Amino acid sequence: MSEQNSENHNDSQAINERHRVRMERKKAVIDAQIAAADxxxxxxxxxNTGNGKGKSSSGFGMAIRAMGHGMKVGVVQFIKGALSTGEEKFLRRFPDEVSFHVMGEGYTWDTQNRERDTEKAQLAWQQARTFLADPSIGLVLLDELNIALKYRYLDVHAVIADLLERPAMQHVVITGRGxxxxxxxxxxxxxEMGVVKHAFKAGIGAQAGTEW
Amino acid sequence: MSEQNSENHNDSQAINERHRVRMERKKAVIDAQIAAADxxxxxxxxxNTGNGKGKSSSGFGMAIRAMGHGMKVGVVQFIKGALSTGEEKFLRRFPDEVSFHVMGEGYTWDTQNRERDTEKAQLAWQQARTFLADPSIGLVLLDELNIALKYRYLDVHAVIADLLERPAMQHVVITGRGxxxxxxxxxxxxxEMGVVKHAFKAGIGAQAGTEW
Incomplete structure (x- = not known):
């Protein structure tokens, strides 16, 4: 082995050894956290909140994660109803596993009618309450609920009271800005999903598959 | 109508009118953005990056969004292979729609062997390249690719070159910290998915359906 090769070999051994030691420490930390967790x-x-992408899609990802574990899922979509999204199309294939309720009428900036929006949000919340009272549903996704709370279509204290009374084993995922x-x-x-960069702002239209 | 009632009525009308005007402006801004976008x-x-939750689940949410639009999906999971997650269980139900490749061996802090990790990441990238060369695949999810790049198991410039050569209509979603x-x-x-609060740190164990 030449001197140069031998140095490279030693460098590479040193890097691998540092990596091993670092990973060993990391494993110890994670194992301790797991042991400490209930x-x-x-x-x-x-x-899931913030102005960035991924709030709803992460909620839908958790929905299929739950379905993979054999859980039933209840979805209520607040505000976004006018769009027939890819997720909705996909999840409607599984009527025995997913119950879907869409509020209808679309974004409030399309309807511009606060009274009608409030009424629809209240009806959607009634549907959410039936999911939150049903122990056979393992995960409830309340998509864009934060928007309905932000515009005070729903009272946050009433919503929290219903959330806290749900079955002990039930997961809830709530999405929306603010x-x-x-x-x-x-x-x-x-x-908090933060925007680093957004294709839409750069002048690229919303794309099927990633945006809707 | 009593004076009090009439005042309440006027207040409520004023709120509704302000809301209408605000939403009208918002609609104008959004419509202009849509018109300007290509x-x-x-x-x-x-x-999807950052230390918070939702990077992978958002990627899987986009995968089912794409499937809802009739697209085929290719998934390569880097690093995370040892876990049989809910998403994987669920998506394996659709072998005609989703091609799944899992790198195997689990987190690097379990294996503590840099050379073996590098080799496995390179093999996983070969699978990714076959997806990135296939125009029949509408969306490619490269789950935890950022981790493989961070540890330099893969060269970022080689990865970028392959990404930029993919079919024009193909979407790619890349997840992982850093x-x-x-x-x-x-x-x-x-x-950037930022942590505001994490159940695990508060001593609650990872839960089926939401965490894995």
Whole structure:
């Protein structure tokens, strides 16, 4: 082995060894966290908020994750009803596994009628309540609920009361910009989706498959 | 009508009218953006990064969105292979619509062997390349690719070259913490998922349906 090759070989060995030690430490930290966490299964409340992409699609991803574990899923779409999205088309293939309720009428900036929006949001919440009272449903997705709360179509305290009374094992995923503080306070996991870059703002139209 | 009632009525009318005007303006802004955006369908690159939840689940949500539009999907899971997740279980029900490749061996902090990880990542990338060369696949999900790039199991420039050579209509979704700058630079939509609150850190174990 030439001196150069031998140096390269030693460098590469050193990198691999540093990597091994670092990963060993990481494993120890993660194992300790897992050991410390309560292993009892329990339903959690997940909130996806912020101005970036991925709030609803992450909720739908969690829905199929739950379905993969044999759970039934209830979906209520607030606000977004006018769009027949790819997710809806896809999930309607599984009527025994997914119950779907779409509020209808589309975005409030299309209807411009606050009273009608409020009435529809209230009706959608009644549907949400039936899911939240049904222990056979493992995950409830309340898509764009935060928008309905932001415009005060629904009262946040009434909504929280219903959420907290749900079956112990039921998961809830709530999406939409501007999650109210009160909701963040009672949630288990909250993620803020921030915009780094958005194709739409760069002048690329909304694309089937990724945007709707 | 009593004076009090009449005042309440006027208040409520004023709120509704302000709402109407605000929504009208919002609609005008959104309509203008839609008009300005290029309506030609084109494949985009979406990157979900950051330390928060929802990067992978959003990618899987986009996968079913694409399936709802009749597209075929190719999934390569980098790093995460050891876990049989709910998404995988679910998507394996549709072998004609979803091609699935899992790198195997699980998290690198379990294996602690850099050379073996590199080899496996390279093999997984070969699978990714076959998807990226196939115009019949409408969306390619490269789950946790950013981790493989971060540990330099794969060369970011080689990966970018392959991404840019893909069919014009094909969407790509890339997930994982620490997306490299070079990748952000060529992506169309980039979202940073930030942690506001995490159930796991609060001592609640990972839950089937929401976490795996």
């Amino acid at each position: 292993d009892q299964p329990i339903g959690i409340i997940v909130v 999650a109210p503080e009160e909701l963040v306070a009672i949630a288990d996991t909250v993620t | 309506d030609q369908p084109i494949g985009i690159i979406v990157v 997306a490299p700058e070079e990748l952000v630079a060529i992506a169309d939509t980039v979202t």
